[in-house]
Amino acid sequence: PGIHRIHDGTAHLLRRDPTAPAGLEANYGYGLTPVNGCGIANAPLTVFFSVRPRELFARFGPAGWSAAQHACGWAVHGLCLAAAAEGLFARPVRAFKEIQTKEVIGLGEDETIVLSAVVGVPRETGGAVLDLRT
Known part of the structure; x- marks a missing residue:
């Protein structure tokens, strides 16, 4: 358990932190209730995609933000499909x-979270499950 950063396709441990999942759940916009069951603290993986807006705009101009949104959206889409293929839940x-979560995951002041995904084992629903594998 800990905070990792992906750089050049490799995960690098920033710090071991078994309390990070609980810190993420405390900063999630919807609290844990019997109805919504966010369960962030029990998820084995939460992935964050971030950018440095100043660098993004300097390199790509005003279209950079939209391009970052599209790129992160497609990356999360692929993550969700890969998780489903392995019988996992990804959302x-x-x-x-934003600010509190940046502190938990160790983002710099110049970084902004674009999108995230929570990955885990689906809880039993008792109903039919949509199989997204092709």
Whole structure:
């Protein structure tokens, strides 16, 4: 358990932190209730995609933000499909409180969260499950 950063396709441990999932759940926009069951603290993986807006705009101009949104959306879409193929649950989310979450995951002041996804084992629903594998 800990905070990792992906750089050049490789995960690098920033710090070991077994409390990080609980910190993420505390900063999730929807609290844990019997109805919504966000369960962020029990998810084995939460992925965040971030950018440095100043660098993004300097390099790509005003279209950079939209391009970053599209790129992150497609990356999360692929993550969700890959998780489903392995029998896991993955859900794109953007409901984290930005500043507090940046502190939990160790983002710099110049970084902004674009999108995130929570990955885990689906809880039993008792009903039919949509199989997204092709």
